[in-house]
Amino acid sequence: MKFAFTEMQGAVRAVVGREQGLGVLLCGAQASSPPWQVAEALAELIGLAYEGLSEARPWFGLAERLRQLLGAFNVTITLHHSEDQPRDVQVMALDADDRTDWDLAEQVSRERFWHIELVRPESVAPGTLIEFGPGDVEGDCAAFMVSLGIGRCLRGCFAEPGGMRCWIDVVRGLRLSGQAFAAEERALLAQLLPHLSRSLGLYARLKREEAEKAVYEGSLDHLALxxxxxxxxxRVLCANRAARAIIARQVGIEIRQGRLQVEERGAQQALEAAVAKVLQARNGPGERVRLQARDGTLLGILVAPVPPAPYYQGEQVPSVIVHLCELSQCEAASQVPRAHSPELLGQLFGLTRQEARLAAWLATGRTISEAAGQMNIAVTAARNYSKNIYAKLGIKGQTDLVRLMCRSVALLR
Incomplete structure (x- = not known):
């Protein structure tokens, strides 16, 4: 640990000497009033608090502006803190000249000073502030803070109802001689915390919905439709894996310039008319279109409306869903779907390798004779395998097998 502490001291910015810095900090300089009005600064920061939801690094704009307003060399927003993880998830706005290795600083802090309550984020309750500096902690920790150039730290906590808790640290450097934060500065951060809590609630809700969306999109990708x-x-917003595979197999149908395009003019007009009708009606069962690809494969299309959201309008609002399937088999489409792979079916239903292979072919709608031909086995052998399959699964025949496959996780691939 001595090595880590020495390495940390070598990585920090150039600051005053240890004894000199501690002497200044322990004396505590008087705070001076900031050159801005709380109301005006607060209005700007509130806007940044809600804009921060859509930033790639959440609330970085707010952290940077707060750093400028409060004369800080570092403003850190801790989005996730865990005792079990080696590092916190943080967004940090730094002074342009800062060359400190803050990852190493966090590591040393956790290893050496985590027993000190002021150092640990969870010591601050939601909606509250604390201020501390080297003069408020024990000697080694004080020296460590000075080596990092930390004069004073103003820390606040904000949380949302779902349990997500975050912290914001405004770190003032030694160049201000450890000057305490003025009453106006503390008031600014205190009044900002409720807005950060509301913003965090929106952020958490958006992230939960994004996670749900990813799950549903993944499920959609597993469909053969x-x-x-x-x-x-x-314009096409997204297409599942099955749609992309069907379009890739067929000649004369493609997604071009963001739109579903069919080469045959009459078919394209029928598709466009169906989409236009659904967009105008925005309800009902939808419109059906049957197309024929250049290789003769028949494609069935159902154009259906997406239920409108009355308070959500815009150019990229999902409005139409197009269901696409092959009504006749092309060579590529006639292969066993990956969802019905023998390995997966064998694991799920306790089938032997040959039984699983046969089940996979039967699940695609093949007859016993057709499946036997694909497997290069006798029809009588296939019939015996099928009896074993039905007995193991407790079903009566092929219709039940297909129904079982459609209801099971065998569809997930």
């Missing part, structure tokens, strides 16, 4: 989501201008 192709699905494309269109906006109000018939």
């Amino acid at each position: 192709g699905c494309l989501l269109l906006d109000g201008h018939a």
Whole structure:
């Protein structure tokens, strides 16, 4: 640990000597009033608090502006803190000249000074502030803070109802001689905390919904049915894996310039008319279109409306879902779907390798004879395997097998 502490001291910015710095900090300089009005600064920061939801580094703009307003060399927002993890998840706004290795600083702090209550974030309750500096902690920790150039730290906590708790640290450097934060500065951060809590609640809700969306999109990808989501201008917003595979297999149908395009003019007009009708109606069962690819494969399309959201309008609002399937088999589509792989079916249903292979073919709608031909086995052998399959699964025949496959996690691939 001595090595880590020495290395840390070598990584910090140039600051005053240990004894000199401690002497200044322990004396505690008087705070001076900031050159701004609390109301005006607060209004600006509130805007940044809500804009921060959409930033790649959440609330970085707010952290940087707060750093400038309060004359800090470092403002850190801790988004996730855990005793079990080696590092916190943080967004940090730094002085342009800062060359400190803050990852190493956190490591040393956790290893050497985590027993000190002021050092640990969870010592601050939601909606409250604390201020501390080297003069408020024990000797080694004080020296460590001075080596990092830390004069004073103003820390606040904000939380949301779902349990997410975050902290914001405003760190003032030694160049201000350890000057305490003025009453106006403390008031500014105190009045900002409720808005950060509300913003955090929105952020947490958005992230939860994004996670749910990813799960649903993943489930959609497992379907053998192709699905494309269109906006109000018939532009493709997304397509699941099955839709992309069908389009890739077929000649004369593609997604071009963000739109689903069919080579045959009459088919394209029928598709466009169906989409236009659904967009106008925005309800009902949808419109059906049957297309024929250049290789003769028949494609069935159901164009259905997405239920409108009355308070959500815009160019990229999901408006139409296009379901796409192959009504006749092409060579590529006739292969066993990966969802019905023998290995997966064998694991799920306790089938032997040959039984699982046969079940995979039967689940695609093949007859016993067709499946036997694909497997290069006798029809009588296939019939015996099928009896074993039905007995193991407790079903009566192929129809029940297909139904079981459609209801089981065998669809997940």
